[in-house]
Amino acid sequence: MKKQYIVVAALMIISGAAGWFLSSINWSTGTPEINDKVLAVINDSVITEDDFLTQMKLRGGKNAGQYHDIKQKQVLLEYLINQKLLMSKALQSGTDQDPLVQKIYQQTVIDKFLEAGLNDELTKINVTTAEVERYFEEHKNSYNRPARRRGAIIFKKTSDDMTNANKQALKDELLAVKQAAIQLPSHQTHFGELARIHSDDRASMYQGGVIGWLIESPNRAYKWPQAVTDTLFSLSENGALSDIVETDKGYYLVRLVGAENTKETEFKLIASGIKQKILSDKQAAAKKAFLAEIQANAHIEINEALLQSINPINPEPKDDSNQPPAMPVQAGVQP
Known part of the structure; x- marks a missing residue:
């Protein structure tokens, strides 16, 4: 030390x-x-x-x-x-x-060389308004806020050792709950007390079955089965009820609590960010070309066999394939 x-x-x-x-x-x-x-x-x-x-x-x-x-x-x-x-x-x-010290010295020399040989060229790179507008039009969908749904569920858990008669009894219970939900006041779009009485989902049963906001995106994963989220997004009117959704974990009754459609983002709100991204991409491409030219004029040989034989110095990553998806946060929506 x-x-x-x-x-x-x-x-x-x-x-x-x-x-x-x-x-x-x-x-x-x-x-x-x-x-x-x-x-x-x-x-x-x-x-x-x-x-x-x-x-x-x-x-x-x-x-x-x-x-x-x-x-x-x-x-x-x-x-x-x-x-x-x-x-x-x-x-x-x-x-x-x-x-x-040698490592720091070498990096300092390299940085100074890049500053002298490359940075002047980088400062000449510019991004026009037309480029920013074109990029926005080509990637507009990625900047829009996706549609989202706020749902409520009543869940009845099943198990492999259940008889068909017991499973049918659960379905009949959910059908009766659906009829009771239809009779609820029109301004109440969740399940209310029905969820506390009938649902096996402890996380939502005391909140009228509400599971929060879910975003319609292939990059989002939720703890509920895909069939449940798909059903929620198939409902179009607040308060609408689904048929019974069968999954390997049990039966679900799904209700649409609230809906927001895709919201387009205004160009002026993100124009500066797009310009900076295009500029960064151009500068990265210029640096890549600069290094490629240096490599092209150099004699480089690589011992591929030796490279393959070098053992890692850290353990292999844990296999998380059997882990369940992370619990949603922020009113049911993952960050």
């Missing part, structure tokens, strides 16, 4: 000073001396007036009142001297050869 702390501390020192030493410090040859341009001499290197001015700009020098006091200048100079000394000691100790 102590060794790791030393490496990280040295890495922070090198990272903080690297840009300065590479771009803003003029390294002298021979024995340096103080002159009208050299502010300080530290062993075999110097800090020039230009070096100091550069650091002033980077450290708030453009703000009113900064570095008017000699003490502020002294503090900055002491910091720069210490950076020089620490960098020298770090290099002497071989810290710059540490694998972690």
Whole structure:
């Protein structure tokens, strides 16, 4: 742990000073001396007036009142001297050869190369209003809020050891419940007390059988059988009742509590987001092409057999295929 702390501390020192030493410090040859341009001499290197001015700009020098006091200048100079000394000691100790330091260094060089060779091209990429409008028209359905239904159920559980007579008795009970539901006040579109008395679904029986809002989408999964959700979306009027729905878990009576049809999203509400997506896609394509050109001019060989033989260093993922779907949230709708 102590060794790791030393490496990280040295890495922070090198990272903080690297840009300065590479771009803003003029390294002298021979024995340096103080002159009208050299502010300080530290062993075999110097800090020039230009070096100091550069650091002033980077450290708030453009703000009113900064570095008017000699003490502020002294503090900055002491910091720069210490950076020089620490960098020298770090290099002497071989810290710059540490694998972690080398990794950070390499990534910094790569980022700088990409900035010089690619970022200028990326800034030239633009997205027109016509492109945004065309993308919206081509993907309009994906931006619309899908239709959704709020349903209520009464569930009667069955088991494999039930006799046909017992199963028929459950069906008859649900048919009687359906007739009773028809007699409920027209403003009441759930099952009310009927659910508490007759339903085996404990999650909904005390809420009039209401199971919340379900979204019509192939990417949504709910805990209820597909036949139940399909039946709910087949009902068209609030308060409408289904026939008995048979599933391998039992029998369901389904009622439509409320319905909302697909709602179109206005273009102006998402235009900026679409523009940003198109821009990101164009920039990603430009970077891919940039890297492809570099690869095309390089000699690359891959040992496929060795690649295949490398064992993973982590365990295999658990098999969740037998796990039930996650419980819906937010009034019956999964996020």
